[in-house]
Amino acid sequence: MLKLIIILTTVLVCSSADALAVGALFARPLNGTQTHKPMDIIRYDAVVDIQDHVATTVVNQEIYNHLTTVSEATFIFPLPPGAMIVDMGYEFNGKWYTANVRERQEAQQSYNSKVRRLIDPALLQEWGDNVYKLDIAPINGKSIVKFRITYTEFIPYVAGELRYKHLLRTTGLSPKPLERMTLSARVRSQLSIASVTTPDYQAGSANVVTQHSGNEYTISFGDEAYVPSKDYRIYVKNSRNDVAMQTLTYVPTESDSFGMEPFFATWITPPDEAIQRVPTTWVITADVSSSMNHERMTSLRTALHAFLDNLKTGDRFNIVTFSTLVSSFRPDVIDVTSENIGAAREWVNRLTSMGLTNFYEALKTSLRQSWNLNGKSSNVLVFLTDGEPSYGETRPAVLLDSVQAWNKTNVRIHTIGIALQQYSLLEMLASRNGGTFTHIEEDDEISLLVGERVVSITADELKDPYIDYHGLTVMDVFPNQLPSISATERITQVGRYGVGGEYLVELRATLGQDELSLQRMVLFGSPSLNNRAVARLWARAKINDLLSEILRVGESKELVDAVIDLSIRFGILTKYTALYSDPDVDEPDQPTDVVTEPRPLEVAxxxxxxxxxxxxxxxxxxxxxxxxxxxxxxxxxxxxxxxxxxxxxxxxxxxxxxxxxxxxxxxxxxxxxxxxxxxxxxxxxxxxxxxxxx
Missing domain, CATH: 2.60.40.1930 (Macroglobulin (MG2) domain)
Known part of the structure; x- marks a missing residue:
């Protein structure tokens, strides 16, 4: 009897923007020289649960192997930025099996030991940020493979609304239309919901949005002979006229491996109404290397014009562009006047793309502008690129430390990545400097989204926010120091707490010229606020903190082992772990003897x-x-x-x-x-x- 083995690993370097959207799906014989053959996706069923700002998605798929021989199936697919896989299962001989997180080398060696007598695995397993590779072997010829993947995420919060995206275009891997495709979603919120929309799919018999109450909606979408053309997006807007604060918790059960202390997630969203902002010094730093050519350069020019449109009297600004070398509209920031704006537009219209990508000099030039030194004005740098550093200093740790040394005036750095394969550096550049990272896909409107980000970050700031849990013992809180945010952004804080009960949670901050205090009684441990995803989101934040330290100082056994331990206990995939399952009941799967130390210091x-x-x-x-x-x-x-x-x-x-x-x-x-x-x-x-x- 064939014994099916499955392994899911994080892909560390993606392919192209198109591959990011679609990935790869194929089978190839376990023996013989026959090449790979594409597999059909027959059925695709997704169930989405959105509770406040947290989404959990379960995807069931059936794929068909056209080969007539025993084969290995490989599926390479992306997830939205920030999403994390927390469960994976598959069906074999009518029974479903659930995978476990294992140390990556150990899991790969276990997998290889089962199939090496039939195949010499040659598939790459390191591909890019939040791209995954699923291997299943052996599978019978002319047979159907069923598998299930579950992932959790904090839904992106943009322009005052939640924006969930389901990457339906991944189903475009199938050479044939899907026989059946369904997506159902439940949307719940502690706040009153103003609207739930699906902007890419019009309401109709195949796409139904139903309101059940002021706090709950459901969505049903389905089709037969389905050919994907767009991803599926769900936009949720809450009704609120003031700063809103919400909390979800999770109390571990005996079956969990999470420890005894419960978890919490708190998020803050400032009011929707526009607030007159303080004068701001602006620098937008844009990549004009060779990859920013053709349509992308046209979109960049439009985005820069949108930036100029949003400048106000009293602001100062400059535009810096970079490729191999660095150029700027003016040597230093200048006042916003009609003459200066007109000259800037003419300069933008003459931009061309050529050369390599020099992050180091671009950031140094930008941060050496004459930024505001008084506390009554804001300093904002927008850094936009479609690539990674390829010229000059390229080491992430050196770049991050250099920016920290140059940023002496608390400049908020917002980063925007266009169709990136790896975006960890941009995420850390933003998070370490009080800003946010935005990823724009190849087919999105660059000018529209950049303009939207400009509008967002020109709003007034919620400065120096602090959350006081008044008597509740909290620990392992991330981030420990909350950054200032604009009036259309969101602050999220996760942590663990001691004994539950009803506690006063207070947000203190400065909004505009006023001191703000928002208070709310929260029952920590309330069944209505219990969401298991909160535990994984806390673990992900702690893992990200460790990975940031690894990027800064290099790999050490202590740091890597800490990441692996959290990954295994909380069932989270990282670049050091893999999901592995083997239903071999006669030969129980045991950890293999893998030498994992000393680990090489990856500074190459x-x-x-x-x-x-x-x-x-x-x-x-x-x-x-x-x-x-x-x-x-x-x-x-x-x-x-x-x-x-x-x-x-x-x-x-x-x-x-x-x-x-x-x-x-x-x-x-x-x-x-x-x-x-x-x-x-x-x-x-x-x-x-x-x-x-x-």
């Missing part, structure tokens, strides 16, 4: 510029001093994990760079699409996307 990095690549690109590799003189091999793989060719095999030296010709890799020209460069030196593996657009 690799970049590609330009990326996407139209003809050729320069690959730059930075290695630690200990690796200078060692052998380094760099290979290119396609989206299915096949090695296309070796692009470098030689000595690692300081300043190593080489050119890759898209028309000659392994003796053949590359087709347009998504590839991955993988370099190995001194036991450290680095992966980066290599996108070809011809």
């Amino acid at each position: 990095s690799m970049s590609v510029a330009p990326n996407p690549v139209t003809e050729s690109a320069v690959v730059s590799v930075t290695v630690p001093d200990a690796a200078i003189g060692a052998m380094i091999v760099v290979r290119l793989y396609d989206v299915h994990g096949r090695c296309i060719g070796t692009v470098y095999d030689g000595i690692a030296y300081r300043g190593l760079s080489f050119r890759v010709d898209a028309f000659n890799v392994g003796g053949s020209a590359l087709s347009a699409g998504a590839y991955t460069l993988v370099s190995t030196v001194n036991g450290v593996t680095i992966t980066v996307p290599f996108i070809v657009r011809l």
Whole structure:
């Protein structure tokens, strides 16, 4: 009898914007030389539960293997930024099995040990931020595979409303239309709900939004012979005229592995009405490297014009652009006048794209402007890019520490990423400097969303917010120090607490020129506020804090083991863990003997510029001093994990760079699409996307 094995791993480097939207789905024989073959998605059923600002999504899928032989199925798919997988299961011989989180190397070795006698696994497992790879083996020929994935997220809060996105376009992997597709959602809120809309799908017989009360809605969407064209978005707007504060909790049960202390999540949303803002010094810093070409550059110009539209009398501003070198509209910030705005528009219209991506000099130039020094004015920097640093200083830790040293006037840094494959650096750049990160997909209106962000962050600030839990013992709170936010943004704080009961929760802050105090009695441990996702969201925040420290100081056994321990106890996937299941009852799955220490210090990095690549690109590799003189091999793989060719095999030296010709890799020209460069030196593996657009 075939014994089905399944493994789900975090993908660490994504492919292209298109691949991010669709991923990959295929099967290939466990023995023989036959190539992979696409698989059909037959059924797709999603159930979404939205409680206040927290969403839990369960997706059940059935896929069909067209091959006639025993095969391995691989599914590469994305999730929205910030979403985390908390459960995975599959059906085998009529029974459903649930996977467990294991240390990544251990899980992979267990999986390989089961199938190695039949196949030498060659699929890459490290692809990009919040992209995942699911392997299932062995599966019978001409058979259906059923699996279920559950993920949880804080819903993005934009322009005063919650915006949930379900990546339905992922179903476009199927060569044939889906026989059946359904999505149902339940929306609940402690506050009165003003509206629930689905902007991409009009109301009708296939898409029904039903109001059950002032605090609850349901949504039903379904179709047969379905061909995806858009993602499914749910927008929720609450009725409120003042600062709102809400709390959810979770009290662990005996079956949990979360420990005894309960969890809480509190969020604050300032009022909807516009508040006259204080004068602001603005710098918008925009990427004009080679990848910002054609339609993207047109959208950038429109976005910069939207930025200029939102400037007010009393503000000061400048525009900084960067590629290999850095340019600016004026050497320093200037006053908002009709003449200066007109000159800025003419300068924006002349912008062109060319060169590499120099984050370091762009941020240094921007933060050395004449920012406001008095406490009555605001300082805001908007940093917009579609790539990663590829020229000059590229090490994330050095970039983050340098910005902290340069930012002497408390400039709030908001980052905007366009169709990014990796966005951890931009997230940390924003979070460490009192700002927010926004991800814009390739097919979204860049100008519209950038303009929307500008409107959001020009609103008045809720300054120095502090939440007092008045007698409730709280611990492990994230973030410990709350950042100031604008009047259209949200503050979220998660933590653990001691003995439950009814406590006064008070928000204290400065709003405009007034001191604000908002109080609310909250019953910690109330069944109506109990949501298991809160425990995972707390664990995710703690893991993110540890990962931020790893990015800053490098990997150490203590930090990595702490991440792995939290991941396993709370069932959360990270780059150090994997979900693994094996229903082999005759041969119980035991942890394999995997040597996990000493762990290499991953301070090596690799970049590609330009990326996407139209003809050729320069690959730059930075290695630690200990690796200078060692052998380094760099290979290119396609989206299915096949090695296309070796692009470098030689000595690692300081300043190593080489050119890759898209028309000659392994003796053949590359087709347009998504590839991955993988370099190995001194036991450290680095992966980066290599996108070809011809």
